[in-house]
Structures are given as C-alpha cells and as structure tokens.
Amino acid sequence: MNSADAVNPGDAVPLLDVRDLRVSFGSRGHFGRGGVLRAVNDVSLQIAAGETLGLVGESGSGKSTTGNAILKLVPIESGSISVEGQDIANVRGKALRHLRGRMQMVFQDPYSSLDPSATVGSSIAEPLRVHQRMSGRKSAERVAELLELVGLPPRATRAVTPTSSPAASASASRSRGHWR
Numbered sequence: 001m002n003s004a005d006a007v008n009p010g011d012a013v014p015l016l017d018v019r020d021l022r023v024s025f026g027s028r029g030h031f032g033r034g035g036v037l038r039a040v041n042d043v044s045l046q047i048a049a050g051e052t053l054g055l056v057g058e059s060g061s062g063k064s065t066t067g068n069a070i071l072k073l074v075p076i077e078s079g080s081i082s083v084e085g086q087d088i089a090n091v092r093g094k095a096l097r098h099l100r101g102r103m104q105m106v107f108q109d110p111y112s113s114l115d116p117s118a119t120v121g122s123s124i125a126e127p128l129r130v131h132q133r134m135s136g137r138k139s140a141e142r143v144a145e146l147l148e149l150v151g152l153p154p155r156a157t158r159a160v161t162p163t164s165s166p167a168a169s170a171s172a173s174r175s176r177g178h179w180r
C-alpha cells in the first residue's frame with residue numbers, strides 16, 4: 001500500500017499522479033561555461049477528480065515549470081506523470097491533442113497570454129473550435145451565451161483585448177463601464 005492509497009481509499013486511480021518529477025534547463029552561464037539549472041526537484045503530487053490542489057512557492061521555485069511539464073510543454077528529466085492512470089511519456093500525436101483538450105493552463109497575466117490582435121469573441125471561440133470541434137455557428141452561440149453569463153453585452157464579442165501598455169489598459173478598464 002502506498003501513500004496515495006491511504007489518501008484516497010475509494011479512488012483507485014487519481015486524475016493526476018506526478019511522481020518524483022525533475023525538470024532541468026541547460027544554461028550558458030558566463031564566459032561560455034555551461035551549467036544546468038534544476039527547476040523542479042523530486043516533486044510528487046496526486047489530484048483526485050473534483051479535488052483542487054494549491055502549489056505555493058516563491059518566484060522561480062518551479063511552479064510554472066511543474067505545470068508546463070504536466071502539459072508536456074517542457075521535457076522532463078526523470079520521474080513520471082500519469083493522467084487517469086496513463087503515463088503521458090509516450091502519448092503523442094492525436095492522443096496528445098485529445099489530452100491537451102482536457103488539460104489547460106490558465107495564465108495569471110492576461111496581457112501576455114491574450115492575443116492583442118484577436119477579438120474577445122475569437123479568443124473564446126478558438127478553444128471551442130480546436131478542442132471541442134464546434135462549428136462556427138455553434139461556437140458563436142456558445143460565445144454569446146458565455147458573455148451573457150458574465151454580464152457582458154453581445155457587442156463585447158467584437159472588442160479587441162487591451163494591449164499591455166498601462167495607458168491602454170487603464171482606458172480599457174474605464175471603458176468597461178460603457179458595456180453595462
């Protein structure tokens with residue numbers, strides 16, 4: 001019996017099971033001397049369905065890298081990552097695309113994660129088309145439904161996301177008042 005069994009006696013397979021994860025990055029260093037930076041060192045965690053896990057640590061302690069490794073966005077040095085009991089190390093191609101449709105990273109900083117040239121509508125519609133294979137009409141309906149749910153008017157779909165300049169974001173938050 002291992003510790004995961006003790007925590008979830010009823011759940012045989014956790015949704016996410018990370019064991020002894022290590023991620024390192026090569027660094028050039030000064031004067032041409034190479035080095036290795038271990039960003040994640042022996043991290044193990046399990047998350048059961050319906051459970052939320054908070055990962056806390058100072059800046060640079062490896063939180064984002066742990067998330068990137070789980071999404072297979074950075075290669076791992078050692079350890080294992082299983083989703084619903086399946087080790088993702090050998091998941092590729094179509095199976096990986098399917099997996100990525102079910103696992104997402106929600107970035108803290110909207111200014112660096114949203115495409116400033118895309119409209120609010122197209123930003124919301126893109127994952128619906130790519131991952132849920134919704135048609136243009138169906139995704140437009142869903143976008144309208146989601147905007148209504150969060151209290152934004154239908155025309156918000158045509159707005160572009162604010163750029164990262166402080167002046168632009170300040171005027172964007174002021175103009176939010178006109179959307180009510």
Ligand SMILES: Nc1ncnc2c1ncn2[C@@H]1O[C@H](COP(=O)(O)OP(=O)(O)O)[C@@H](O)[C@H]1O
Nearest residue numbers: 025037039057058059060061062063064065066
């Ligand atoms: N792609 C990368 N290449 C090289 N070093 C990286 C890369 N991503 C993160 N790092 C380094 O790994 C360490 C952990 O970073 P990160 O996971 O972003 O920490 P956190 O999210 O906890 O602030 C930091 O020292 C960071 O500079």
Ligand SMILES: [Mg+2]
Nearest residue numbers: 060063064065
């Ligand atoms: Mg981070």
